[in-house]
Amino acid sequence: EEIQKALKRNHDYMVRGGRYIEVFRDENVRKAKPTQKGEGQPWQRRKKDDEEEEDLSESGRLFVRNLPYTSTEEDLEKLFSKYGPLSEIHFPIDSLTKKPKGFAFITYMIPEHAVKAFAEVDGQVFQGRMLHVLPSTVKKEEQETQDATGSSSYKKQKETRDKASSTSSHNWNTLFMGTNAIADAIAEKYNATKSQVFDHEGKGSVAVRVALGETQFVQSVRQFLIDNGVSLDSFSQAAGERSKTVILVKNLPAGTTVTEMEEVFGSYGSLGRVLLPEGGITAIVEFLEPTEAKCAFMKLAYSKFHHVPLYLEWAPMGVFTCPPPEKKQPDTSEEEGNARLSTEAERALKEVMEEEEEEEEESIPGCTLFVKNLNFATTEETLKETFSKVGAVRSCTISKKTDKSGTLFSMGFGFVEFKKPEHAQKALKKLQSCIVLSCDPPSCWFTRPAVTSSRKKQAIKKQKSSKILVRNIPFQATVREIRELFSTFGELKTVRLPKKMVGTGSHRGFGFVDFLTKQDAKKAFNALCHSTHLYGRRLVLEWADAEDTVEALRRKTAEHFHGNVVAMQRAEML
Missing domain, CATH: 3.30.70.330 (RRM (RNA recognition motif) domain)
Known part of the structure; x- marks a missing residue:
């Protein structure tokens, strides 16, 4: 329409009294299909059709562009998390300048939240720029292309599923080794x-x-x-x-x-x-x-x-205790640097060996202090740092309890164990009534605790005997193999795998290993408790109580389910 309007200007005058102009069509240019008004404006808000809404309601993935180059991933998370929990944020940056490229991909856990964010955020001003949000269908198109070709075998499909679940938190044991x-x-x-x-x-x-x-x-x-x-x-x-x-x-x-x-x-x-x-x-x-x-x-x-x-x-988080080393090395020769590194390595190894030797020694009476009136925000590291100024500290423990959601918080008291009784007496005199942190009640007493995962850290029992309770034993393992495994660390007294019902011939998946000495039991526990797999199953070790026999376990189970009956029977016997 505009071209036809311009052609009517042929032999028309631009300036009165001047020359006339000639306007004609250029036949060498390919004729373009006439577009409707408003289709060539990318920043104009478009009307969402049914197909886009259907794709977005299935994928839950948004493509956001026209982002300011000063924005960060945390800013996007704060903006889009208002509409629902996020599954992933892909925020590309330039490989050379390390600055954002101006676009990002947002994936929601629930696709309905993505539809709501698409309707609310599209056209919204964010840090001085108007955002343009589009449904992202990249992953779906790749899947359709793969299904159309029919080249995806079972092995490739399994690899695709494994990659999709690789970001979950369940994954593998930290020290897993094939x-x-x-x-x-x-x-x-x-x-x-x-x-x-x-x-x-x-x-x-x-x-x-x-x-x-x-x-x-x-x-x-x-x-x-x-x-x-x-x-x-x-x-x-x-x-x-x-x-x-x-x-x-x-x-x-x-x-x-x-x-x-x-x-x-x-x-x-x-x-x-x-x-x-x-x-x-x-x-x-x-x-x-x-x-x-x-x-x-x-x-x-x-x-x-x-x-x-x-x-x-x-x-x-907090896996490293120190920042990464800088790439530029100080102005020292290579030989001096190697000598210094070797000296530091020897010193660190010597300290580790001394600590291990000291841990093997039996604790001396009079080395443990009871500390109360602690600030609820005090950590075991802060407590150890405070008491280590007086003497060498063996361990620090703050008593904790869990609320209904499973969150641990301090109870306001703890125990500090020194390596020597003299240091404990010195700390008792110097640090009495000292202020570690200002004492405030925990925030969980006044605010509703956030819902956290039900997975808790396993409580570590202290060694009370030379007997170890071994769980998660594979059913194909025999008593001879368990004895062979644990006898590497010391002489054994007994190895017992409780059986199932009479006639089945299989054990119940746990057992008891009793050493002759506590030192050998501690050596085996420290070596096997981290990540030892037998027939593909990781062995879980705990210190067994002195009375953890089959009869004791049966009595505990009876007390748990029939506590009142057992109590009445004991009262009648007395």
Whole structure:
């Protein structure tokens, strides 16, 4: 219509008294289909059709553009979380400038919340810019293309499902090591072949052999992580918040090097540090940017590395006790740097050995203090830091209780154990009535606690005897294999696996291992409690009470279900 209107200006005068102009159509240009008014305006609010609403109600994924370059992922989370819980935020950044690209992808847990956010946020001014929100159908189109080609086999479908569930928090044991990688590492360390490791005709059980090898490598990995500033206590919090920059890489083949890890993960962004213990089975990779870490996690989860798939998991918050080292080294020679590093490593190893020797000693009476009137915000680390100024502290414990939602909070008192009685007496005189923190009641007394996960940290019992309760024992394991596994750490008194009903011939999945001495029992407990798998099942160890026999367990069960009847019978007997 506009072209026809312009052609009517042929032989018309632009200026009165001047020359006339000639207007004619250019035949060399392809004729474009006339568009309706308003279709070429991308920032005009469009009317949502039924197809877009249907796609958005199924995917729950939004594409947001025209974002300000000063915005962050936290700003987007604060803006879009008003309409419902978010499942994922993909906030791309430039690989060179490390600045946002101006668009993002928002995925909701419930698609209805995405429809509501699409209607409310589209056209809204955010930090001086008007946002443009569109339904994102990238994932759905990829799935339709794959289904149309028909090339997706069962194996590929399983890999797709595994990648989709890779971001969940259940995933793997932190110190998980694959059986195949353990066998390779054992063969390499002892200059043997893999067939000799799995030789079932040799002496001893193959399952016990692999379990002992895993235990040995787990201990070396733990020591390596401690020496490199990794807080192992953060891994025990099952329901804790996960990091956005630190990734645990597991199921690596034996012999993996740090250079290979840097090449694989470094292609997705800038790395802070890469920790890989000797043997190369488990690694910790830290990124400098959360977006790059998320991209690497999505691309590399369950991907093939050499001949095995990579198992990735987000590390918990506070996994590192120190910031990543800077890339630029100080002006020192290489020989001086190596000498200094070796000196520091020897000093750290010596301190660890001294601490282990001191822990093996029996606690001396008169070393424990009872501390009350504590601020409810006081942590065990703060308490230990305060009392360590007086003397060497062995342990600090703050008594805690749980509310209805399962949240732990302090009860206002605790116990401090010193290594020497003299330090305890000194602390009793100097730190009496001292102020650690201003005493305020816990906030959970006045506010409604947030709903948290029902998964709790397992309560650790103190050693009372030389007997260990072993749970999660595989049903194909025998008493001989359990004895062979635990006899590596000391001489045993008894090994017992309670049976099921008479005639079944199978045990009940738990057992009792009693050592001759407490020292041997403690040595076995510390070695096997972290991550030891027997026939693919992780052994769970607890200190057994002195009366934990079958008769005692039956009596406890009877008291639990028939407490009043048992109490009346005891009263009649008295």
